[in-house]
Amino acid sequence: MKKINITFILFFSMALWLSGMNRTPENIYSGYGYVAGVDNINSVVINPANLYVVNNDEIYITFSRPFLFHSVAFGFPLGTDFYLGMAFVAATNNFHQYRAGFNMLNSEYIKLGLTTGLDREIQSRGSDRVGVALSPGLTVLLISSEDIDFNLTLGVNYKNLMRYNNFKSTTNFTKNNIDMGLRSELFIKDLFVNLGANYFSGDLKYSTSVEYLVLNELNIGLGIRENDVVFGFTINFLNNFMAFGYEKKNYSLSYCVSLNNMLVMRTEKAARKKVRHVKPVSRSVLNKQKQLLDEGLKLYKEKQYEEAKQTWQKLIRMAPSTDYAKEARNYIQKVNNILRSFNE
Numbered sequence: 001m002k003k004i005n006i007t008f009i010l011f012f013s014m015a016l017w018l019s020g021m022n023r024t025p026e027n028i029y030s031g032y033g034y035v036a037g038v039d040n041i042n043s044v045v046i047n048p049a050n051l052y053v054v055n056n057d058e059i060y061i062t063f064s065r066p067f068l069f070h071s072v073a074f075g076f077p078l079g080t081d082f083y084l085g086m087a088f089v090a091a092t093n094n095f096h097q098y099r100a101g102f103n104m105l106n107s108e109y110i111k112l113g114l115t116t117g118l119d120r121e122i123q124s125r126g127s128d129r130v131g132v133a134l135s136p137g138l139t140v141l142l143i144s145s146e147d148i149d150f151n152l153t154l155g156v157n158y159k160n161l162m163r164y165n166n167f168k169s170t171t172n173f174t175k176n177n178i179d180m181g182l183r184s185e186l187f188i189k190d191l192f193v194n195l196g197a198n199y200f201s202g203d204l205k206y207s208t209s210v211e212y213l214v215l216n217e218l219n220i221g222l223g224i225r226e227n228d229v230v231f232g233f234t235i236n237f238l239n240n241f242m243a244f245g246y247e248k249k250n251y252s253l254s255y256c257v258s259l260n261n262m263l264v265m266r267t268e269k270a271a272r273k274k275v276r277h278v279k280p281v282s283r284s285v286l287n288k289q290k291q292l293l294d295e296g297l298k299l300y301k302e303k304q305y306e307e308a309k310q311t312w313q314k315l316i317r318m319a320p321s322t323d324y325a326k327e328a329r330n331y332i333q334k335v336n337n338i339l340r341s342f343n344e
Contacts, residue, residue, distance in 0.1 A: 024062060025245030029221035029232030031207025032196025033181035036139060036155025039340060041073045044085030046179070047157040048101035048113030049137040051075070051083040052306075053339060077313065081106060087117075094122040095170040101137075106306075111139040119174055121167045131165025131174060149341075152184045175201055190214075190341055194223065213340065289315050289324035296331065309335045 181196035209223020232245035
């Protein structure tokens with residue numbers, strides 16, 4: 001916990017700049033193709049179909065300039081098959097977004113999701129204007145071959161497909177805006193190529209990038225977006241990550257922390273201090289966790305990764321501080337790395 005607090009202080013003190021609604025570091029160095037590969041809670045605004053890949057309860061916070069808040073996204077599972085994400089984005093001083101998204105279909109090849117919420121145009125005089133927006137997302141696994149390390153995924157996010165508002169000065173944020181992307185692993189394990197495009201107000205923009213996952217802990221990216229060179233990296237540690245992106249002489253930094261991990265750390269710390277109000281886990285719960293751990297391992301060996309992951313998530317929610325839960329989290333991290341390599 002101490003390390004996480006130190007990390008937060010360090011990141012909060014650094015400058016970052018996010019130009020636009022979805023310009024997270026990963027979104028910058030991956031380009032528009034990120035719509036097919038987003039794998040964290042920020043998918044609620046980038047592509048809600050990809051909420052299915054979120055592992056634990058997460059909170060994703062970004063800042064634009066030191067200590068100047070830009071956005072926050074968080075979420076939690078709804079059972080074992082669905083995930084609810086929520087986000088607040090302060091796009092400009094006078095325009096804010098409030099969003100809720102959830103995945104609707106999670107089949108082997110097709111994922112569907114939907115984001116809806118409010119837009120708020122802040123007025124210097126008079127009442128603020130409020131609008132409603134609805135944005136569907138789609139992810140399709142077109143090709144997948146583990147033998148030759150090749151896969152191809154299509155992602156689409158149709159932002160503001162349906163909307164109602166009477167805005168005047170911020171209409172550019174609420175028009176139809178479509179992100180389209182292809183993400184592929186090309187014959188070399190953990191090497192990805194992203195091709196993407198954005199259609200907005202009759203203007204079509206393109207991007208391309210290359211990413212490489214180093215030791216499952218460091219992801220680096222380099223590409224061209226709107227005729228500008230972009231690059232960045234993401235560092236993963238204990239289901240948490242920090243990302244950095246560079247574009248047009250602007251720096252972007254974000255941090256994501258797993259709330260489940262923080263809860264477990266607090267529980268374990270309290271147990272070490274023998275705090276009386278910490279309720280012990282019953283033997284029946286431990287037996288059930290062991291059963292679920294074994295069921296997940298069986299599914300894992302049969303390469304049924306999604307089913308294994310869901311089984312271990314159920315185990316963790318029963319009692320997050322047990323040894324079985326710790327072991328399950330380690331296996332989930334392995335599954336996430338596998339899914340990133342051929343299922344993004």
